[in-house]
Structures are given as structure tokens and as C-alpha cells.
Amino acid sequence: MAANCDVVVLGAGAAGMMCAIRAGQRGRSVILIDHAKAPGDKIRISGGGRCNFTNIHAGAKNYLSANPHFAKSALARYTPRDFLDLVERHGIAWHEKTLGQLFCDDSAKDIIRMLLAEMKAANVDMRLQTQISSVEKTPDGFRVATSGGTVTAANLVVATGGKSIPKMGATGLAYDIARQFDLSLVETRPGLVPLTLDPALLERLAPLSGVSVDAELRHARPVFARRCSLPIAA
Ligand SMILES: Cc1cc2nc3c(=O)[nH]c(=O)nc-3n(C[C@H](O)[C@H](O)[C@H](O)COP(=O)(O)OP(=O)(O)OC[C@H]3O[C@@H](n4cnc5c(N)ncnc54)[C@H](O)[C@@H]3O)c2cc1C
Incomplete structure (x- = not known):
């Protein structure tokens, strides 16, 4: 209708x-x-x-x-x-x-x-x-x-x-x-992704799934460093 x-x-x-x-x-x-x-x-x-x-x-x-x-x-x-x-x-x-x-x-x-x-x-x-x-x-x-x-x-x-x-x-x-409509687009990429780890390491960490820890992250080039809570997901 x-x-x-x-x-x-x-x-x-x-x-x-x-x-x-x-x-x-x-x-x-x-x-x-x-x-x-x-x-x-x-x-x-x-x-x-x-x-x-x-x-x-x-x-x-x-x-x-x-x-x-x-x-x-x-x-x-x-x-x-x-x-x-x-x-x-x-x-x-x-x-x-x-x-x-x-x-x-x-x-x-x-x-x-x-x-x-x-x-x-x-x-x-x-x-x-x-x-x-x-x-x-x-x-x-x-x-x-x-x-x-x-x-x-x-x-x-x-x-x-x-x-x-x-x-x-x-x-x-x-x-x-x-x-x-010919609008310009910014190329997309995933913005929220899980941490991907080596399968052997993942197996060891799997029992920690769901646990949050206080952590400090440093980028290889030190552009930022901040404390955050990292949820660990298997
Ligand atoms: C796991 C998770 C946790 C999050 N937690 C938070 C949080 O705590 N706080 C926060 O602020 N944000 C959070 N976010 C982000 C937040 O959910 C999104 O930014 C927000 O919901 C986006 O809203 P939106 O209306 O732009 O898009 P969407 O919520 O994706 O809505 C788009 C709508 O369009 C419809 N649609 C899509 N394609 C079509 C189509 N072809 N035809 C008809 N209908 C269509 C879909 O069915 C949907 O209903 C979280 C996201 C995820 C995935």
C-alpha cells in the first residue's frame, strides 16, 4: 500500500x-x-x-x-x-x-x-x-x-x-x-574486534575467559599509553 x-x-x-x-x-x-x-x-x-x-x-x-x-x-x-x-x-x-x-x-x-x-x-x-x-x-x-x-x-x-x-x-x-547518490565514502574497516592470538597461547588462556584485568597498554610506537580493563575472551 x-x-x-x-x-x-x-x-x-x-x-x-x-x-x-x-x-x-x-x-x-x-x-x-x-x-x-x-x-x-x-x-x-x-x-x-x-x-x-x-x-x-x-x-x-x-x-x-x-x-x-x-x-x-x-x-x-x-x-x-x-x-x-x-x-x-x-x-x-x-x-x-x-x-x-x-x-x-x-x-x-x-x-x-x-x-x-x-x-x-x-x-x-x-x-x-x-x-x-x-x-x-x-x-x-x-x-x-x-x-x-x-x-x-x-x-x-x-x-x-x-x-x-x-x-x-x-x-x-x-x-x-x-x-x-555519488556521496564520497571513507573506506570501512572493523572498529571493534577480538584479540587474535597464537592458537597455542589461546589454549592456555582459554580458562581465563570472562576475567577482566587492569592493564597498561603501550603501542610499538609510543603514541598512547593508558590503563584499561581488558576482557579476555577465548
Ligand atoms: C556487543 C556490543 C556492545 C555494545 N555496547 C555499547 C554500549 O554499551 N554503549 C554504546 O553506546 N554503544 C555500544 N555498542 C555500539 C552500539 O550498539 C552501536 O553504535 C549502535 O547500536 C549503532 O546504532 P545505529 O542505529 O547506528 O545502527 P544499528 O543499531 O546497527 O541499527 C541499524 C538498523 O538498520 C536495520 N537495517 C540494516 N540494514 C537494513 C536493510 N537493508 N533494510 C532494512 N533495515 C536494515 C537493522 O536491522 C537495524 O535495526 C555496542 C555494540 C556491540 C556490537
Whole structure:
């Protein structure tokens, strides 16, 4: 069935849901599309199931980017304190772990429930288990062809995330759309990877799986040295 709205958002992860909420709160009609069965799957597994939902000291200097000004303007308009206020308005209990890291006391699912409630209040029309087959520019905006019919909108937001963990629904759709619209891309590489060790050493370390230790890391070229807690995974 064909539908028209002000904003169509692709991807119901953390970014897509927050964007849909803010657009809905500004009075825009919003359709949010995802091929997964449930929204925010990565939020569910984040922070070991308790979601490290913000860091109260986070600032633009903590972000590596080809465009450092982006983090400055984004964080000036929505601060960690703003997100914490939202969490508190929803009565979600939280605690600070270390160095300003804030986690849910109970479950990351509380954050998903909070985002769903905010989307409902902002009248966001969420369509799950919906495949996206094409995205086209039209004179008035964009046309998105999906397994649930065509959606046309004045504005398109692509929030389909990165490529990590395809088992959880990740695809390269955002990169395909960027290429289609001739947007320049930064070459991708894994950003969160396990330590890979010699198999013989791994066998000896396997019984330590799940243990965290305080460690000091030094790069071969001494560009940084910091204390951190290293989770050891076999
Ligand atoms: C194990 C783990 C722990 C983490 N812990 C934390 C933490 O504690 N704190 C923190 O801040 N971050 C954490 N992160 C990182 C965080 O989860 C991600 O940065 C964040 O979820 C990314 O959100 P996103 O909306 O950009 O993308 P995603 O969450 O990946 O959402 C993208 C959405 O788009 C949908 N999609 C993708 N392709 C298509 C397609 N072709 N058609 C339709 N829909 C599509 C997906 O189904 C998904 O719902 C963790 C990540 C991992 C893997």
C-alpha cells in the first residue's frame, strides 16, 4: 500500500529511533522502516545487556572524525545530560560505573522500551519486517520501494548502521545508497574486534575467559599509553 509522509527513516536502531522521535516531536509525519523483527537489537546486547547509554563527560574531543566540527555541533544541540534527563523521566534506574560511564541498573531493554514509548508519543509509524528494494530521488523528495508498498517522503534519513554483526540484521545498504547518490565514502574497516592470538597461547588462556584485568597498554610506537580493563575472551 502506498504511503506519503514528511520523513522516511530507514533503520530502527538507536540512531533511526532517536531521529524519528525528534522529527515526530517537531510535528513531522514519520515512517520508520526496518527489515528486522524487533527494533534496537544492538541496544539489547549493548553494555553486556545493561547498555552503557551515555558518558556524562563525553565531548567533541572524544570523537575521531574526518569532520571534527560535526561532533561539536551535534553535542552542543543534544548533550549527555539531555539523554540522562530522558532516562530519568522514564524512571529507569541507572548507575555510574567508571569515569562517567552510565549503565542501566536492570536491563538494556529498558532503553528500547523508552524509545518505543517516545516514538508512540511522537506518532511515529514503525514498519518492521519490511524489506527495502530501492531508493530513488523524485522531484518532490524520495521514493522508497518496500515489501509493504511504496513510501514517498520529502526527506530521507538513512540510519541502517554499519556492517558489523550481519546475524543481527546489519547490511551494507547505507553504503549502497551513498554510492548511488555519488556521496564520497571513507573506506570501512572493523572498529571493534577480538584479540587474535597464537592458537597455542589461546589454549592456555582459554580458562581465563570472562576475567577482566587492569592493564597498561603501550603501542610499538609510543603514541598512547593508558590503563584499561581488558576482557579476555577465548
Ligand atoms: C556487543 C556490543 C556492545 C555494545 N555496547 C555499547 C554500549 O554499551 N554503549 C554504546 O553506546 N554503544 C555500544 N555498542 C555500539 C552500539 O550498539 C552501536 O553504535 C549502535 O547500536 C549503532 O546504532 P545505529 O542505529 O547506528 O545502527 P544499528 O543499531 O546497527 O541499527 C541499524 C538498523 O538498520 C536495520 N537495517 C540494516 N540494514 C537494513 C536493510 N537493508 N533494510 C532494512 N533495515 C536494515 C537493522 O536491522 C537495524 O535495526 C555496542 C555494540 C556491540 C556490537
